[in-house]
Amino acid sequence: MKSTAAVAAAFVLSGYAPTAVTSEQVDVSFAFLSYTQDYCSGGVANADVGNGNLASSAEFPQYASRPPLNMSHSDEPLNLVPANGDGAMGCDEKSGDTCQQTGSTYYWCNYDQYLCMTKYASNTNEVYSNVATQTSDNDWVFTQFYDNGLDVDQTSKFTRSESKTDSASWSLSSTVDVGYELDITVKVPLEFDSTEKFTTELSTTTTSTETSTSTQSWSAEQDITIPAQSTVKLTWIITKETVTGDYSADVNMPYYAKVWCNSQTNDHYEWFVPAENFLPAAYPGTCTGSTCSISGPFTGIKGVGSFVTLQQCDLGDHTGDSCTQIPGAVYPQAQ
Incomplete structure (x- = not known):
C-alpha cells in the first residue's frame, strides 16, 4: 500500500497513446x-x-x-x-x-x-468511419397479372400502397459500464439518413445487437395496356440498400x-x-x-426507391415462363 509523503502519488500509464482497440x-x-x-x-x-x-x-x-x-x-x-x-x-x-x-x-x-x-x-464525439453502401439482395417484390382474352387491347390501372420497415443495428465490442444503465441518443450515418431524423437510444453496456426500426410509406400508380389475347405481368419493386460502417463515441x-x-x-x-x-x-x-470510447459495427438496411416493370406473356401464363419485357416499360415511382 502507498504511504509516501507525496500527495500526488497516483496511477498513470507510461507512454499511453489514445488508440482504440477492437474489444x-x-x-x-x-x-x-x-x-x-x-x-x-x-x-x-x-x-x-x-x-x-x-x-x-x-x-x-x-x-x-x-x-x-x-x-x-x-x-x-x-x-x-x-x-x-x-x-x-x-x-x-x-x-x-x-x-x-x-x-x-x-x-x-x-x-x-x-x-x-x-x-x-x-456521450460526445459520435463518429462513423469506413462507411460503405451497397445494393441489397433483399428487395421487396410484388407481382400481379392482367389477362385479356379479347381480340382488342384493354386498359387497366395499378394502384397500391405499402409500409416497409427500415432497420439500423449496432453491436458494441467496446463498452463502458458507469454503474447503472446509461442509454445515449445516437444517430445513424448520413449515408443512411441524410435528414438526421433517424435517432435511437443505445445502451453503453450491452454487447448484444441493438436494433431500431422506422417505417416508410411507398405507393405506386401505373396505367397498363394489355394487348389482345395476352397476359401482362406487372412487377413492383422497392429497392433496398445496405449501409455498413464502424461506430464510435466517447x-x-x-x-x-x-x-x-x-x-x-x-x-x-x-x-x-x-x-x-x-x-x-x-x-x-x-x-x-x-x-x-464505445465502438462496434453498424449495419442499416433501408428502402431507397421503387419502380414498376411490365412484361407481355402468353394468355393465361401466370408462371412468367413465356414473359418478355415490353420495350421501355420501366416506370420509376414517386415515394
Missing part, C-alpha cells in the same frame, strides 16, 4: 476500486463513483473476491484533491451514502463543490470519485479523484483522460 469492456466502478485498494494505507473504508460504496461486499458482492486490475503507474503528479471539510452538512463521509442530492445536483457529502462523477456521465466521466482510506494516506483519510487518475491506467486501449 474492451470498461467497468468504471471496478477500475476505481482497484485504484483505491492500491492507493490507500490500511485498506479502503469507502470508494464511490456516485452509485454507492464499492468497498462494501454487501452492496457490491460481485467485486468482493475479484482480483484488482493490473494498472500501470508512476509517480507523476496528478490532480487528487484532499478533503478538508467541517462536516457542516451532517452526513457520514466515511460509511454513509456519501453522494448527496439537492434538486438535480449530486455532490459529495459535506463538499458541494465536488460533484459525483457518474451522475454526470454523458463516454465522459467528469468531476470526482471519492475514497476514504482506513488509515491516513498522504496526510488525509479522504480524497476526491478525477477519472484521469485511474481510467487510462486500467483500460489503456479505450480510455484517455476522463473519457472512454
